[in-house]
Amino acid sequence: xxxxxxxxxxxxxxxxxxxxxxxxxxxxxxxxxxxxxxxxxxxxxxxxxxxxxxxxxxxxxxxxxxxxxxxxxxxxxxxxxxxxxxxxxxxxxxxxxxxxxxxxxxxxxxxxxx
Amino acid sequence: xxxxxxxxxxxxxxxxxxxxxxxxxxxxxxxxxxxxxxxxxxxxxxxxxxxxxxxxxxxxxxxxxxxxxxxxxxxxxxxxxxxxxxxxxxxxxxxxxxxxxxxxxxxxxxxxxxxxxxxxxxxxxxxxxxxxxxxxxxxxxxxxxxxxxxxxxxxxxxxxxxxxxxxxxxxxxxxxxxxxxxxxxxxxxxxxxxxxxxxxxxxxxxxxxxxxxxxxxxxxxxxxxxxxxxxxxxxxxxxxxxxxxxxxxxxxxxxxxxxxxxxxxxxxxxxxxxxxxxxxxxxxxxxxxxxxxxxxxxxxxxxxxxxxxxxxxxxxxxxxxxxxxxxxxxxxxxxxxxxxxxxxxxxxxxxxxxxxxxxxxxxxxxxxxxxxxxxxxxxxxxxxxxxxxxxxxxxxxxxxxxxxxxxxxxxxxxxxxxxxxxxxxxxxxxxxxxxxxxxxxxxxxxxxxxxxxxxxxxxxxxxxxxxxxxxxxxxxxxxxxxxxxxxxxxxxxxxxxxxxxxxxxxxxxxxxxxxxxxxxxxxxxxxxxxxxxxxxxxxxxxxxxxxxxxxxxxxxxxxxxxxxxxxxxxxxxxxxxxxxxxxxxxxxxxxxxxxxxxxxxxxxxxxx
Numbered sequence: 001x002x003x004x005x006x007x008x009x010x011x012x013x014x015x016x017x018x019x020x021x022x023x024x025x026x027x028x029x030x031x032x033x034x035x036x037x038x039x040x041x042x043x044x045x046x047x048x049x050x051x052x053x054x055x056x057x058x059x060x061x062x063x064x065x066x067x068x069x070x071x072x073x074x075x076x077x078x079x080x081x082x083x084x085x086x087x088x089x090x091x092x093x094x095x096x097x098x099x100x101x102x103x104x105x106x107x108x109x110x111x112x113x114x
Numbered sequence: 115x116x117x118x119x120x121x122x123x124x125x126x127x128x129x130x131x132x133x134x135x136x137x138x139x140x141x142x143x144x145x146x147x148x149x150x151x152x153x154x155x156x157x158x159x160x161x162x163x164x165x166x167x168x169x170x171x172x173x174x175x176x177x178x179x180x181x182x183x184x185x186x187x188x189x190x191x192x193x194x195x196x197x198x199x200x201x202x203x204x205x206x207x208x209x210x211x212x213x214x215x216x217x218x219x220x221x222x223x224x225x226x227x228x229x230x231x232x233x234x235x236x237x238x239x240x241x242x243x244x245x246x247x248x249x250x251x252x253x254x255x256x257x258x259x260x261x262x263x264x265x266x267x268x269x270x271x272x273x274x275x276x277x278x279x280x281x282x283x284x285x286x287x288x289x290x291x292x293x294x295x296x297x298x299x300x301x302x303x304x305x306x307x308x309x310x311x312x313x314x315x316x317x318x319x320x321x322x323x324x325x326x327x328x329x330x331x332x333x334x335x336x337x338x339x340x341x342x343x344x345x346x347x348x349x350x351x352x353x354x355x356x357x358x359x360x361x362x363x364x365x366x367x368x369x370x371x372x373x374x375x376x377x378x379x380x381x382x383x384x385x386x387x388x389x390x391x392x393x394x395x396x397x398x399x400x401x402x403x404x405x406x407x408x409x410x411x412x413x414x415x416x417x418x419x420x421x422x423x424x425x426x427x428x429x430x431x432x433x434x435x436x437x438x439x440x441x442x443x444x445x446x447x448x449x450x451x452x453x454x455x456x457x458x459x460x461x462x463x464x465x466x467x468x469x470x471x472x473x474x475x476x477x478x479x480x481x482x483x484x485x486x487x488x489x490x491x492x493x494x495x496x497x498x499x500x501x502x503x504x505x506x507x508x509x510x511x512x513x514x515x516x517x518x519x520x521x522x523x524x525x526x527x528x529x530x531x532x533x534x535x536x537x538x539x540x541x542x543x544x545x546x547x548x549x550x551x552x553x554x555x556x557x558x559x560x561x562x563x564x565x566x567x568x569x570x571x572x573x574x575x576x577x578x579x580x581x582x583x584x585x586x587x588x589x590x591x592x593x594x595x596x597x598x599x600x601x602x603x604x605x606x607x608x609x610x611x612x613x614x615x616x617x618x619x620x621x622x623x624x625x626x627x628x629x630x631x632x633x634x635x636x637x638x639x640x641x642x643x644x645x646x647x648x649x650x651x652x653x654x655x656x657x658x659x660x661x662x663x664x665x666x667x668x669x670x671x672x673x674x675x676x677x678x679x680x681x682x683x684x685x686x687x688x689x690x691x692x693x694x695x696x697x698x699x700x701x702x703x704x705x706x707x708x709x710x711x712x713x714x715x716x717x718x719x720x721x722x
Contacts, residue, residue, distance in 0.1 A: 013271055017270070017271050017273070020273075021273070022273065023272060023273040023274050026271060026272045026273040027272040027273070027274065030268055030271040030272035031272075033271070034264075034268050034271070035290075042386075042390070043386075043390070052293060052294075052296040052297045052300065053297045053342065053343075053346055053347075055293045056293045056294035056296075056297050056338075056339050056342045056343075057339065057342075057343065057390060059290055059293055059294075059335070059339070060294060060335060060336060060338070060339025060340070060342075060343075060390075060394055061339070061390055061393060061394070063332055063335060063336060063397065064336060064339075064393045064394045064396070064397035064398075065393065065397075066264040066267075066268075067260040067261060067264050067332075067397040067400060067401045068260070068393065068396060068397050068400065069264075070260050070263035070264035070266075070267055071259070071260040071263065071400040071401070071442075073246075073263070074242070074246070074247075074248065074259060074260070074263045075442075077246065077247075078246070079242065079246035079247075079263055079266075079267070080246060081243075081267055081270040081271050084267045084271075085271065
């Protein structure tokens with residue numbers, strides 16, 4: 001359920017930005033989306049599995065995705081916060097699909113007797 | 115009747131149990147102690163005034179309470195790692211308290227966020243966030259714009275100005291660094307107490323202050339994550355090539371210490387890890403010109419040692435760098451090719467610019483003390499690393515030893531404006547901290563008397579060395595605070611300048627330490643006054659440059675700039691006082707704003 005949670009956070013941020021909500025609401029949500037959401041969608045494993053390697057990948061990957069998305073939009077000439085969050089959300093969806101198929105491949109592999 | 119004497123057992127007396135154990139507080143004690151000490155630190159900071167900042171920087175202004183609290187955190191940490199057995203509950207609290215005490219000090223004491231470069235970066239982020247474009251010919255940093263673009267987007271999403279992000283960025287980054295660093299340390303250190311020690315050594319050794327609002331601070335996080343993934347998910351286990359065996363033989367004593375875990379056991383997991391590495395590297399390649407090479411060298415070292423399964427990884431990474439430099443950073447290298455390549459191989463020049471010229475270019479004894487404390491702190495930490503390496507002599511430590519040395523290769527490529535050595539120290543520091551932690555022998559659970567005697571003095575030595583490192587850190591990191599802090603009066607002068615200067619005007623400053631360029635970036639041309647206006651002749655040359663500009667031009671002089679000239683430009687205090695007097699009294703300039711030594715000036719003479 002990690003990718004849906006990341007996606008909900010990103011969509012919520014887009015909504016409060018669009019509604020011009022106060023910084024008190026937007027800042028924590030923005031921190032969550034920029035520092036955790038994409039990485040969580042790629043590498044988060046769920047509630048109890050927060051070990052250091054997962055946390056490192058979540059934060060590092062999130063920052064990397066932010067930078068790459070910003071660079072791509074800059075090159076494309078579409079660097080606005082709306083586009084940024086939309087692409088971020090798309091990345092999260094792709095990550096979620098990738099994780100699901102990776103998960104099912106892994107379970108199939110585990111079913112095969114050694 | 116006979117009486118038998120029955121021996122009466124002595125009344126049972128239960129063993130004395132310390133009160134903290136009775137109350138179940140033992141496991142919590144280090145955390146409670148650290149939080150109490152952090153409270154004292156914060157109290158000390160509330161009693162520290164920025165106006166007391168002197169030649170020793172912020173270290174000279176801190177209240178004695180700050181040092182009491184910091185000493186308490188040090189003692190708590192040492193006591194925690196000295197106990198036999200594992201770590202208590204919430205063992206990270208003392209470490210986090212140390213980070214907050216050391217990193218948050220200026221944010222809590224100074225009225226404005228520190229460091230002029232951070233203000234300039236806020237201006238870059240504001241411009242890109244507002245316009246969605248870069249100002250390619252305005253500054254070389256726009257050739258690696260991803261950080262500024264992402265920061266601009268973050269500020270817009272959060273509903274704040276980028277300037278609002280400056281104050282707490284160092285604390286946020288220093289806390290985030292601990293996450294991947296914990297993974298790196300875990301790859302080389304098996305004892306949990308020693309791991310905490312290694313993390314603490316990194317915190318204290320990271321005096322270079324690259325964690326401000328800048329691409330390199332965030333790129334260092336990418337670097338740590340890159341290595342965390344590389345050392346765990348794609349680790350190759352035993353050094354199985356010739357180079358690895360030769361280096362390992364020099365240090366080998368115990369062959370049974372292969373700690374590096376291999377987290378990615380399935381091909382899918384390994385592909386995911388490779389994609390993560392490529393994403394981290396690509397993000398670095400588009401956002402900072404230097405960090406990518408530290409990543410590349412580290413990957414090459416691990417492949418060379420046989421510690422990374424992906425032998426083609428360095429080539430792939432080099433291709434990513436080359437592709438971005440040829441395509442994305444064209445504006446930068448086109449016309450600057452000589453500047454870029456002239457440093458290659460010039461190691462002597464690089465060392466001279468980074469060390470000799472920095473120490474030589476000082477004019478006051480306190481300044482010399484600050485610079486020497488930096489060298490001493492660095493030497494002390496590296497010495498600890500050597501002691502750790504010699505004491506342990508584990509085969510596994512070949513890896514961190516090589517990773518600590520690899521960043522020096524950058525010195526052979528570029529002097530980076532005299533800053534390359536700072537970066538080398540920063541990028542080597544995670545591995546230096548790992549090695550230095552081996553200078554410590556963790557107390558064993560069931561140690562014999564001889565073993566206990568061997569470690570009896572360790573806590574005392576650790577406290578003394580720790581106190582020296584902390585004192586060195588405060589002077590080394592905050593020793594420039596005279597000119598790195600931003601004064602409210604200086605910020606008001608900048609605002610006044612922006613009020614009066616029309617669009618297209620050229621703004622001159624005498625030194626870099628001024629909170630400008632944080633807004634209206636595209637509206638003005640920004641210049642440094644050369645030569646420094648120390649004499650009337652120099653001033654005439656500066657005014658000639660001002661008059662040579664197309665539109666109107668203004669000269670801004672502020673207290674922060676004078677402090678920088680005094681501390682950084684090898685100008686004596688007498689020369690600075692002379693220059694201040696000259697600006698106040700010269701008929702060649704008219705002051706349109708300011709008082710005392712702060713002023714906005716325009717030429718009093720007209721264009722020839």
